[in-house]
Amino acid sequence: MATIYDVAKAAGVSPKTVSRVLNGDAPVGTATRDAVNAAIASLGYVPSSAARMMRSNKSGLIGLITGAISDQIEPAQPAGLPELLLVRGIQQTIGVTGKTLMIADSGNRSERVPELIKTFLEHRVEGLIYVAPYHQNVWLPPIPSDTPIVLTNCFDDIGTPAVIPDDRRGQHDLVARLIAAGHERIAYLTLREDIVATGLRRTGYRDALGEAGLSYDPALVECGEIGSPEVETQVLWTAIDRMLNLSQPPTVFCCGNDRQALKVYGILRSRGLAVPDDISVAGYDNYRVIAETLYPPLTTVELAYTAMGVRAAQRLLSLISGDSPENAGPDIVAGPVYWRQSVTERRSPNVSQLKLVRED
């Protein structure tokens, strides 16, 4: 591969002048510049970032550690694929700065993370982003303090900068909107009890009921995700069956995620109930492949992955720039409610009072 010396010789100038043409950091005569560019083109010269990095001590690299790419090893995992959107948001934001994103995949095996971090440090990344597959508490091995890191979709106990979803508000806004549509008996099929989102969302659910003066009925709340995936349908079926036989049955089922809602569609229809004419269904995530494709399309709350990715990248970039040790707490990002045809309007809501989309 041609070097800057080859180019210099071919153009009849010094290597330093070639460097100046490449970087435009000092004036170069027009004729000289043309000669250099011609030499570069004819030799197919591509500068070596390794050599450049050595001298300048700036790598232009951002390291991203994720399990997204190798997700699904645990198929029971809550979010799954949509985590990809996080990476998209990060990529978009990093890309425009001219920095290069290096992505390494932990395969969701946390014991591999230290070696991935080591590789990144060897490449002298200017910052690190760790992306979790779903909202959770994590622990990462210590990182040299001169390399900033931002946690995304997760947080730790030592106050590392983090960006997390606003699960409480998301569920709250959805339930508030359902209430505005005239629903008062709102069933809630939750995700596994041990994940962070479940607790936060239940709080949001209760808050929305409370604000509307509706009482919280434990009979309408049940975990729909117990044990292995095989028995999941049975668990849901049983829970739905019980709730439909209540003296005051629900008029709408809120599901822990869109995938669960997809399952609930099938179960309700197998019982001869039409969605939404006989019973309404709402999801969570706005996992578009499901939510938009389902027939009828699914009302849901967006888990604002892309926005979170953007936020995380922005925060990392500002840490790299050295400014703002300000914002110490985690960045909490909310997403809008997507109102589709899976929920009936039992009374026409005063839409003007509602912000269906509140994303900035």
Add this chain to the structure above:
Amino acid sequence: MATIYDVAKAAGVSPKTVSRVLNGDAPVGTATRDAVNAAIASLGYVPSSAARMMRSNKSGLIGLITGAISDQIEPAQPAGLPELLLVRGIQQTIGVTGKTLMIADSGNRSERVPELIKTFLEHRVEGLIYVAPYHQNVWLPPIPSDTPIVLTNCFDDIGTPAVIPDDRRGQHDLVARLIAAGHERIAYLTLREDIVATGLRRTGYRDALGEAGLSYDPALVECGEIGSPEVETQVLWTAIDRMLNLSQPPTVFCCGNDRQALKVYGILRSRGLAVPDDISVAGYDNYRVIAETLYPPLTTVELAYTAMGVRAAQRLLSLISGDSPENAGPDIVAGPVYWRQSVTERRSPNVSQLKLVRED
């Protein structure tokens, strides 16, 4: 950041000896080795891959260009997210070799590809993989011949090494299995006519019919994906309606992908038809979030993305090693049929003659 000189000084040896401890490429006395390792630990020394790369001219980097991460800009796109599995397969295979995968995202904007390639070349990647979001013909800008490249999920006109899915065989195997289950009137709702997979799969469909002595009835084949996503449901509804009113209506609908099958579930049920008791449905892709979650679970063909990724990475690694200019043609990877409850067995098939899973 500490350098190898700092470590050498702290350990009282020469930098070269530290290098030997790090790389294990020459014998080092036990006491010396311990002293060096102690110095490395206490200084938090991390070797600079840039400096190493300069001297050795080996980057240990593989470049991956994908649109996966920023897919969905064109929401009408056939495959979408599952392309992620390709990246997973690649990652797995590259990872064990100790090389590092750099992933860049084109955002599906082909005009950005040249700059991404340039960045990779500056980092002196040892090889490139280009991943397309769905099976297609592509054109890439010329790459220096000393950097091998493998196309994945796509191919070009100049014989670049490529790994593509066996669409013909996948559809063939599915239809053959449907026939074995006693179905003779097999409807086929295709994807857009302009994509490569559609033509190949229709060939597979016809081949399977022909082998079973069944005639090809054009009335049972129709494109289910015309125009904008908004009208997609209407298009499907109309096609299904027409076919169900044929004098000999189909007993099963083959769909262009699992997403379409999800939509078909809703449409059929809205017409009062139960899946699979009244009518059977099959998909394509084995997009597990849909196929396994649908109620009842969906019979489909796996689009063997992970296996393709593995194959692509293996092929690139062998190109890098310099061996095998052998295998010139594209690598065609088939996936197995997944038989689930969305299709009835109209007669019990002679299962012993069928290989449900033929993946190696």
Add this chain to the structure above:
DNA sequence: CGATGTCATGACATCGGTGTCACTACGTCC
């Protein structure tokens, strides 16, 4: 007209590792 400033360019050192070569002890073999 000399002082000063800007343009345009090159010489040279330097970043942090590793390849090459040289050198010192030993142990072994004929």
Add this chain to the structure above:
DNA sequence: GGACGTAGTGACACCGATGTCATGACATCG
């Protein structure tokens, strides 16, 4: 006992860029 092989180590150059400094040719200004 001298030739030879091997373990263990260091000196030094080098990879390919860029930062620093110096230099010469002009233009401008008071």
